[in-house]
Amino acid sequence: xxxxxxxxxxxxxxxxxxxxxxxxxxxxxxxxxxxxxxxxxxxxxxxxxxxxxxxxxxxxxxxxxxxxxxxxxxxxxxxxxxxxxxxxxxxxxxxxxxxxxxxxxxxxxxxxxxxxxxxxxxxxxxxxxxxxxxxxxxxxxxxxxxxxxxxxxxxxxxxxxxxxxxxxxxxxxxxxxxxxxxxxxxxxxxxxxxxxxxxxxxxxxx
Numbered sequence: 612x613x614x615x616x617x618x619x620x621x622x623x624x625x626x627x628x629x630x631x632x633x634x635x636x637x638x639x640x641x642x643x644x645x646x647x648x649x650x651x652x653x654x655x656x657x658x659x660x661x662x663x664x665x666x667x668x669x670x671x672x673x674x675x676x677x678x679x680x681x682x683x684x685x686x687x688x689x690x691x692x693x694x695x696x697x698x699x700x701x702x703x704x705x706x707x708x709x710x711x712x713x714x715x716x717x718x719x720x721x722x723x724x725x726x727x728x729x730x731x732x733x734x735x736x737x738x739x740x741x742x743x744x745x746x747x748x749x750x751x752x753x754x755x756x757x758x759x760x761x762x763x764x765x766x767x768x769x770x771x772x773x774x775x776x777x778x779x780x781x782x783x784x785x786x787x788x789x790x791x792x793x794x795x796x797x798x799x800x801x802x803x804x805x806x807x808x809x810x811x812x813x814x815x816x817x
Contacts, residue, residue: 627653679750681726681743683708691715691724698722700757702750704776706730706769710762722760725750730768731775739775747776751783761788 623631627649634645652660676682677689684690691697691711701722705711711724727742751759759780763769773788780786 676726680724681728681746682711682724696721700755701760702747702756702758703760703762704747705762706764706772710764714762727763727772730763730766730772732768732771742772744776744779748779748783751780756784758785758787761786763788 622628630649630652631642631645634640634648635642637645640648652663673685674683675685677684677692678687679692680689682689682691686693698721702725703714703720703722704725704727705714706727706729708726711726714720714724725743725747727744727747729737729742731737731739731742750756761773761776763773777786777788
């Protein structure tokens with residue numbers, strides 16, 4: 612329970628305090644934002660709040676991973692993998708589903724994707740076996756694959772992952788990496804569409 616300064620009693624009634632506490636668990640949501648969101652929700656009609664709660668529950672229950680590329684999907688195979696006009700010969704490897712969303716917004720890439728589920732980070736206990744590298748190797752070993760584009764954010768861990776994958780994949784196909792107009796440590800999801808489009812166009816072979 613949140614207490615007022617000087618111990619004069621609770622600031623929030625317990626149900627409101629619990630709502631604020633749960634909202635604070637969301638990324639980039641601090642105490643003031645959580646309070647503002649909670650008070651906003653209390654003012655909304657019951658039906659609107661129930662729709663929001665149901666949408667959260669439905670997404671949590673139904674959204675999983677594509678069995679092919681490991682992007683987010685409510686179906687066994689995602690829309691991108693099933694799209695008949697996507698280029699099956701090119702695979703763009705990213706670390707996170709958010710990177711797929713960022714690259715799709717550029718409308719420049721027409722191939723398929725592969726989501727690793729993270730980057731190699733020994734400090735965090737994440738090695739190659741924790742990522743979807745084996746399924747990637749299986750996909751790349753198919754004869755129709757002409758190029759793999761590595762589009763992994765240029766952090767220290769991202770560079771380690773890119774170099775590791777480059778060595779693994781080069782025996783199978785052409786491997787390129789996107790040209791970054793991003794600072795070291797920048798994330799793909801925060802880059803603008805023009806920067807990402809130029810990065811795709813300016814990719815170079817490893």
